[in-house]
Amino acid sequence: MEKEEIQLILDTARSFREILDRPIKRVPTLQGKTVVNLFYEPSTRTRISFELAEKRMSADIINFTPSTSSVKKGESLIDTVKNIEAMKIDMVVVRHSSPGAAHLLARVMDANILNAGDGGHEHPTQALLDMMTIREKFGRLDGLAIGLIGDISHSRVAMSNIFGLKAMGARVILCGPPTLIPREIERLGVEVSHHIDEVIPRADVLNILRLQLERQKSGLFPSLREYHNYFGITRERLEQASKPVLIMHPGPMNRGLEISSQVADSEHSVILEQVTNGIALRMAVLYLLAGGKSEIR
């Protein structure tokens, strides 16, 4: 995504944000439009966030999850979405475990496709809401140092943040054990560190990624205990920095593992603001897509 596109989305989201504080949180912007939430992978907050955004815009909503669909009967993804499209819908929000799934749909469908996370590839609306939240606090993204902490290898949130933040002129520092950093990622213009205490003093923001517990089982790190000791973000660690650092987490959190409760609930944490901004941001993206804007990945 280009800088101008991101800026447009963030600006639009800021104007939608105000609607969420009204007593009647509903605008007619998407009246008569039908949005299908196609979630092939379990998701709580992203799906609720999209659903709320759609409801606030008065769209008609269909929720579709594989467990209640014909997927179990062996229907292919392409057939499934072509059937849905034949029902004359306008937009599809898709979450899928395969990287590139949203691209596949965009190739075969005329409807607007919104990627709500495709495997280990991207989660664009999450990165956009993260950028929205940072910009709200600092008034800019340009020149800030953002630390992305944890499992970069399997994180679509990290990839989308890297692409977005780089486009907006921020500095990105990745921090995690080498086993969780993908190869040649430096070529994206990011810095890689394996020492969290060295990163904290240089960062304006720490975006702490969720650690999937099954990564330990597949041998990528020895134990949750050791991970917490070397990469967990705790108050003690943060106190070493001369200035406060903004704390973010895309959720759901493993309290006591990648982030301590004291940090998660501290005055510098904007984790719940991220959630609120997520709705405004998704409203903005839905609005822009419905307005005939070209594909937004």
Place this chain on the structure above:
Amino acid sequence: MKFAKDNSPGHKKFQKLPPRLLLKGGAIVDPGLALHETADILIENGKIEAVGRIDAAGFDGEAADIAGKIVSPGWIDMHVHLREPGREDEETIESGSLAAANGGFTAVCCMPNTTPAIDSQEIIQYIKDRARDSLVNVFPIAAITKNREGKELAEILDLVEQGAVAISDDGNPLMSAEIMRRALEYSKMANIPVIGHEEESTMTANGHMNEGFVSTCLGIEGIPSVAEDIMIARDIMLAEYCGGRFHVAHIATRKGVELVRQAKARGIAVTAEATPHHFSLTDEAVRGYDTNAKMKPPLRSEDDVQAIIEGLQDGAIDAIATDHAPHSWEEKAQEFIYAPFGIVGLETALGLSLARLLHSKKMDLNSLIKKFTVNPCKILGLKAPVIQKGETANLTIFDLQAEWKFLEANSLSKSSNSPFLGWSFQGKPFAVINNNRFFISIL
């Protein structure tokens, strides 16, 4: 029967050669005979009767002018999946043979990952029966282990007696070094190569493309090149330790090529093949999540591509083979991580090889033809066809200049899972002759 393209609609077939056929004015390139001259070839009842200047005046048979075209001994593709028995919806011995002929091949070796696997005399006999009366010679490669499970050796001597020309568990790596050692040792009695699909599978289990910058950008789990290198190194050491002949299938990494080069210099009996896609494309082709850019080994880096071309130039890599792997449209039209590995290759091998090796001046024509003829035949212990009086007319005739586009409509494979659909090529297969039959390419 006229020596002309079959333009009738519907199913294509191999045609009987005219009893007397005079091929006029072709440029003969026969690396086996070190022959490189423009000459006429007289074929009678499928056999070469004369090579040289033959006066067409008063000739009562059929004469075909092939001036400007190259005539070489018939090409062999030593690595093909014909899918029969088991997946006849994707390819059959007949359709695969037609695709081979269409692409300029008169022989193929079919890999044993069929259902059931080629691990018994009965299946070999079945394949031979199905390929009888064909223009294309079909040489079965048998499984190393029973049902390709990597556990117990298949009845290798029986399989070779029935017609297997090599053994391989291709599709699966042979993870047990012990079984690989015993396969190399035991196969010495049959003097056949053991063909290795080189992949350390504990490192590749979740991978779907080459591990590197592109896989990082696409969020696809990687197949590291080192997983291939490790196995090539292991099997070279085993071949050095216990003898036997080790052949590396579809080599795709720089380190792998270097390992083979060093092993050859040390006198170890190791050979290697490379596919046209591995010297034509890099992992950049996966951007856009094209499942027709998904195969094993995966498309690697530009540096690996260069190493393969260097290996072909200096002889570290002996042969070019396609790893023709037909898959149904339904299977490839899935999410990237669910789509199967493999692409078809029989009909694009010649075009890609000319483009990447000959036209780009990396290899001369004689050396290029060797990679499709004498070299693979030598690895497999087959007599290479030669263009000489008294021999079976087994010929590949092609053009170096004709421009054409690879289109699904002109393909004779039952599958069309190719990243090269729509590509333009310079130089194309014209016709093949073998077993008293001919086929004029419709590409």
